[in-house]
Amino acid sequence: MTEAVTRPQDFSPAIRxxxxxxxxxxxxxxxxxxxxxxxxxxxxxYIGILTWFLGxxxxxxxxxxxxxxxxxxxxxxxxxxxxxVVLVIVQGALVTIALxxxxxxxxxxxxxxxxxxxxxLPLDYARNLSIVVVALLALAVVLIGIVLRRGAKxxxxxxxxxxxx
Amino acid sequence: MQRLLFELRQRLAAPSRNxxxxxxxxxxxxxxxxxxxxxxxxxxxxxxPLPWMHFPTRPVGLYQLTQGVHIVTGIVCFPLITAKLYAxxxxxxxxxxxxxxxxxLERASIALFVAASLVEITIGLLNTYQWYQLFPFSFRxxxxxxxxxxxxxLAIHIGIKLPIIAKYWKKKDSYDExxxxxxxxxxxxxxxxxxxFEPVAGELQPVxxxxxxxxxxxxxxxxxxxxxxxxxxxxxxVGIAAAAIVTFTxxxxxxxxxxxxxxxxxxxxxGPNSLPVNRTAEAAKVLESAASANxxxxxxxxxxxxxxxxxxxxxxxxxxxxxxxxCVEGWSQMASWKGPRLSDLVDAVGGDAGATIxxxxxxxxxxxxxxxxxxxYARDELTLVALELNGDELDLDHGYPARLIAPGRxxxxxxxxxxxxxxxx
Numbered sequence: 001m002t003e004a005v006t007r008p009q010d011f012s013p014a015i016r017x018x019x020x021x022x023x024x025x026x027x028x029x030x031x032x033x034x035x036x037x038x039x040x041x042x043x044x045x046y047i048g049i050l051t052w053f054l055g056x057x058x059x060x061x062x063x064x065x066x067x068x069x070x071x072x073x074x075x076x077x078x079x080x081x082x083x084x085v086v087l088v089i090v091q092g093a094l095v096t097i098a099l100x101x102x103x104x105x106x107x108x109x110x111x112x113x114x115x116x117x118x119x120x121l122p123l124d125y126a127r128n129l130s131i132v133v134v135a136l137l138a139l140a141v142v143l144i145g146i147v148l149r150r151g152a153k154x155x156x157x158x159x160x161x162x163x164x165x
Numbered sequence: 166m167q168r169l170l171f172e173l174r175q176r177l178a179a180p181s182r183n184x185x186x187x188x189x190x191x192x193x194x195x196x197x198x199x200x201x202x203x204x205x206x207x208x209x210x211x212x213x214p215l216p217w218m219h220f221p222t223r224p225v226g227l228y229q230l231t232q233g234v235h236i237v238t239g240i241v242c243f244p245l246i247t248a249k250l251y252a253x254x255x256x257x258x259x260x261x262x263x264x265x266x267x268x269x270l271e272r273a274s275i276a277l278f279v280a281a282s283l284v285e286i287t288i289g290l291l292n293t294y295q296w297y298q299l300f301p302f303s304f305r306x307x308x309x310x311x312x313x314x315x316x317x318x319l320a321i322h323i324g325i326k327l328p329i330i331a332k333y334w335k336k337k338d339s340y341d342e343x344x345x346x347x348x349x350x351x352x353x354x355x356x357x358x359x360x361x362f363e364p365v366a367g368e369l370q371p372v373x374x375x376x377x378x379x380x381x382x383x384x385x386x387x388x389x390x391x392x393x394x395x396x397x398x399x400x401x402x403v404g405i406a407a408a409a410i411v412t413f414t415x416x417x418x419x420x421x422x423x424x425x426x427x428x429x430x431x432x433x434x435x436g437p438n439s440l441p442v443n444r445t446a447e448a449a450k451v452l453e454s455a456a457s458a459n460x461x462x463x464x465x466x467x468x469x470x471x472x473x474x475x476x477x478x479x480x481x482x483x484x485x486x487x488x489x490x491x492c493v494e495g496w497s498q499m500a501s502w503k504g505p506r507l508s509d510l511v512d513a514v515g516g517d518a519g520a521t522i523x524x525x526x527x528x529x530x531x532x533x534x535x536x537x538x539x540x541x542y543a544r545d546e547l548t549l550v551a552l553e554l555n556g557d558e559l560d561l562d563h564g565y566p567a568r569l570i571a572p573g574r575x576x577x578x579x580x581x582x583x584x585x586x587x588x589x590x
Contacts, residue, residue, distance in 0.1 A: 011328045022324030026274075029317030033310050040306045048301025056283040057276060060250070065257060072179065084391055092402040099244050099406045100413075103290065104428050110294045117445045117562070119436035120295055128427040132413060 085147045093140035104129045180392035181399035182252050183346040184329050185339035190249040197238045202316050204235035222545045225572035229491035233418030236495025242286045244406040278318035285311045293430050293494045344393045417496040431496035437560035446561040449528040455582045460566050466514040466588035475566045481505035486547045492576040502570045503553035508544050516588035524569050527582040536578045542571040
């Protein structure tokens, strides 16, 4: 059997055909989006849309990405001192909380500014978010406790042969 | 600069950042986007139908379902897109940043895709809070435009990444015997396409200065020791975050989650007649006209015209129906409505069974002051000119003296504060 050397551009014909088809469909839909933009959206709104568009890129690429990078570095550094499982639980809790905060904080702000009627945003979102956050943190602490106790028991049983790195 | 980017990219490597993870998350996110797109188009065409379009009136909760799915899926995109971007994060720092025209176009299409997606889900979320002041554009048209941009750039993205997607589609092809992800560059094909290609590896020289020290410091700090567990934990986190968001908000659309709905922008049962309100009589500026003792409903068919006072409407055969009010913003609630059938009123002026009805509100200068009721809804026995809601007189904020209610239509088309009905030729 001969071993052929495949380069990235040498994909199977089926993949290449699908690729071309998808890109053509994609360009068609982009063109449709452009047409809707030109016909349905008032030109004086273009600048506002562009602002939001660039804002999203700047906030994501320029602010959130570096922060996440820095947190990742910190976590990795901590990984030499903190057991892996603990780190994972803390990470999971923090990510879940961050996402909930990102979704609910605008809700809290909008409610404080005032809504069109009292059936819109009728709940006490600041209180409810706090409850959820505290519950998630408590859950994380309990999980860490369980994991550490299990780890300690296991180490004992094996005369500390399985030490955490 | 190129080396710096390359170094940065290498250093960002983490067990959960690999092509297999990108494919797993990409599938979920792609499905979510298509679901949002499909349900969004359905909602759009219900409101702006093309001439040949006909819509099903059953099940009565169809729009409640499609729009509930639209909003819940949209909100689930927050954890999914965050995870997806995290998984492919190093791509942001790829080096060289641009490798010719084709590569520039590819990266531009990614920038378009990412930015449009982020804007789309963010304005969608803010719209459910009715925070329109933040938009220097009309929500509806912009949300509609971006949906095509997103699905278009999604198709292009899938096309470009197809070889990677195909390679990492199945779990068994993605990991080697040690449970490590098969490297992207050394593709081993089985079967007809058998072969291996080696990466064109660039030798890296040590970097000096501050960046060099930063990277050496990162190098000294070990990677998490358990890549497999690390990947599982990552997916579990995404799942838990998505589940938490759905649990605490989706009750506004799906009754079964009502008891855990503590963060949703609407709550079942809160409002006049135990039903939330989208647009109040005050906001619609109909406080006087709707409460006026001289109110009547004009029903016309060409030259034939009849005027009904509220007492006249109450004197007609009354029907009680269970129909949901389902808003484009995703919240919905079942309610009990009572009043004469729309078809009885149309028959009273000799309207044709195949005719579309134009319902006009007392509200002036609003997009929703007028609605068109196609024959499939106008002739439906569940479509009422409602006078009562949940056992009481219709509240002013719910459209007193009379409003339209039909099965399977968005709330904005259930015209409130009716002033006239016209049979269109």
